[in-house]
Amino acid sequence: MSEADTSWIETALTSARPQAVGALLRYFRDLDTAEEAFQNACLRALKNWPQNGPPRDPAAWLIMVGRNVAIDEVRRTRKQQPLPEDDQAISDLDDAEGALAERLDGSHYRDDILRLMFICCHPQLPATQQIALALRIVSGLTVKQIARAFLVSDAAMEQRITRAKAKVAEAGTPFETPGPVERSERLAGVAAMIYLIFNEGYSASGDTAEIRKPLCEEAIRLARLLLRLFQSEPEIMGLTALILLQHARSAARFAKDGSLILLDDQDRALWNRNMIAEGLALIDKAMRHRRSGPYQIQAAIAALHARAATPEETDWTQIDLLYGALEVVQPSPVVTLNRAVAVSKVRGPQAALDLIEPLAPKLANYFHFYGVRGAFLMQLGRNDEARIAFDRAIALANTSAEAAHIRMHIDRLIRDSQPKGANGGTRQGAKAK
Amino acid sequence: MLYAILCYHDEDFVGSWSKDQDEAVMKKLAVVQDKLTQQGRLGPVARLLPTTAAATLRKEDPPLVLDGPYAETKEQLLGFYIVDCNNLDEALDVARDLGAANPGGAYEVRPVGVFRPGGISA
Structure with a gap:
């Protein structure tokens, strides 16, 4: 271990953080106290570890030191008080001291980490606050780093996190060890939050994708952590597989000018084979449990794309079936819209168009609806109607990359102003990303 | 004698490496591996x-x-090497070189009994 290079300490502190803060939270029952105790422990680690080398179990070291520093603090302030009315708090701490050592080796830490993640996804917190809070508390990113990923000012992010923390404190933290039903509810909440973090990074446009990529990487790290704690949960395997398989394509998703490259047009040689291998292994494992769920189904769809060496080899029939299954467990017009893309490949654009027409009222303000609809109409040679759909899509585009992509279609329409037959040669990947 | 060098490390720690850190470690390890490859x-x-x-x-x-x-x-088993050495000391030397390139964790050095190189490639 070279003396100059202390980046390993940073890494050790980052990797120990969820467990250490989770245990300190159980111990102190107050998030701010727990965070402060962890901070103090980290400061001591930065002093101590370069000389003595890393402790065998960094998380246990940080928990012990963090706890002791905080207790000293309590004692010191108590001495300054005129008369301690009762020593209840301190003797509670002493009782816990003995229990702590054995708990460190026990299975408590699973629930500690789960609890820490779970308080970040309180239903009263809007999605953006959940994500910001999780990145701050669980991942330990600085406010500055989070603000950068969200493209807002440090002050705005600081305020957002403070507000979220106040709401969490108000809601109260569930400290009792969860029963099986509660535990699985918590898992589902945390899984959804991790997926939110991932999407926050994944849905970035080309010009910000690089800045927001750490969000995707952090989501993957948290998903792997959760899966390591709960190894037999097929939906957590599905979630981890899903985000790995999606993130595997990241190097191929944007052109140099920042414009989005559709799945069909991506250079598959740029896909990350290791991530794909891990994702496929996980979905493989998950399916053995025969307890299907939305993450597993979406991961299975992503897996079919990942397995196809060329777009032409994609098993669209299977993808159509999987979207059908997803419609059953998670009915949503967006799912049906995605399924329509598979239907267009299997049964042609007319069948796909028939499938999405009833969605129009629900998706009247949804960019992708008009993009997909326009693409089907174009394939049918109904260019005037396609043009109207594309114009609407541009009006609804969320990012300049989305708008630019639709404009490309329109250019093509203008170029091929002669209507083609129903089987016109345009291979159209309507599915974005 | 063939020795297996089994690589153990805290998976959370290794999983917290950034892409750059990971690549830097792999690059350093490649230097040690190249030397061994040249020696056959x-x-x-x-x-x-x-x-x-x-x-x-x-x-x-x-x-x-x-x-x-x-x-x-x-700590978890994260990978392994098979190396040809005359004795345990030599195998430990290899492990030391690898350890200098990738500090932290532990290598279990274990003589190989049956060895079939097999015919698959990555």
């Missing part, structure tokens, strides 16, 4: 996917499949 002493090398991708078959009757690695420990 390096056999198969594997870096394993995370233990979350593992399943364990307990050889009960009937065999039982469990999710996850065989043992839940603080």
Whole structure:
């Protein structure tokens, strides 16, 4: 271990953080106290570890030191008080001291980490606050780093996190060890939050994708952590597989000018084979449990794309079936819209168009609806109607990359102003990303 | 004598490496590996996917499949090398070189009994 290079300490502190803060939270029952105790422990680690080398179990070291520093603090302030009315708090701490050592080796830490993640996804917190809070508390990113990923000012992010923390404190933290039903509810909440973090990074446009990529990487790290704690949960395997398989394509998703490259047009040689291998292994494992769920189904769809060496080899029939299954467990017009893309490949654009027409009222303000609809109409040679759909899509585009992509279609329409037959040669990947 | 060098490390720690850190470590390890390759002493090398991708078959009757690695420990088996050495000291020297390139964790150095190089390629 070279003396100059202390980046390993940073890494050790980052990797120990969820467990250490989770245990300190159980111990102190107050998030701010727990965070402060962890901070103090980290400061001591930065002093101590370069000389003595890393402790065998960094998380246990940080928990012990963090706890002791905080207790000293309590004692010191108590001495300054005129008369301690009762020593209840301190003797509670002493009782816990003995229990702590054995708990460190026990299975408590699973629930500690789960609890820490779970308080970040309180239903009263809007999605953006959940994500910001999780990145701050669980991942330990600085406010500055989070603000950068969200493209807002440090002050705005600081305020957002403070507000979220106040709401969490108000809601109260569930400290009792969860029963099986509660535990699985918590898992589902945390899984959804991790997926939110991932999407926050994944849905970035080309010009910000690089800045927001750490969000995707952090989501993957948290998903792997959760899966390591709960190894037999097929939906957590599905979630981890899903985000790995999606993130595997990241190097191929944007052109140099920042414009989005559709799945069909991506250079598959740029896909990350290791991530794909891990994702496929996980979905493989998950399916053995025969307890299907939305993450597993979406991961299975992503897996079919990942397995196809060329777009032409994609098993669209299977993808159509999987979207059908997803419609059953998670009915949503967006799912049906995605399924329509598979239907267009299997049964042609007319069948796909028939499938999405009833969605129009629900998706009247949804960019992708008009993009997909326009693409089907174009394939049918109904260019005037396609043009109207594309114009609407541009009006609804969320990012300049989305708008630019639709404009490309329109250019093509203008170029091929002669209507083609129903089987016109345009291979159209309507599915974005 | 063939020795297996089994690489154990805290998976959470290794999983917290940034892409750059990971690549830097792999690059340093490649230097050690290249040296061994030139000496004709390096056999198969594997870096394993995370233990979350593992399943364990307990050889009960009937065999039982469990999710996850065989043992839940603080450090996990993350990969292995097969190297040709004259004795344990030489094998430990190789492990020391690898350890200098990738500090932290532990290498279990274990003589290989049956060795079949096999015919698959990555």
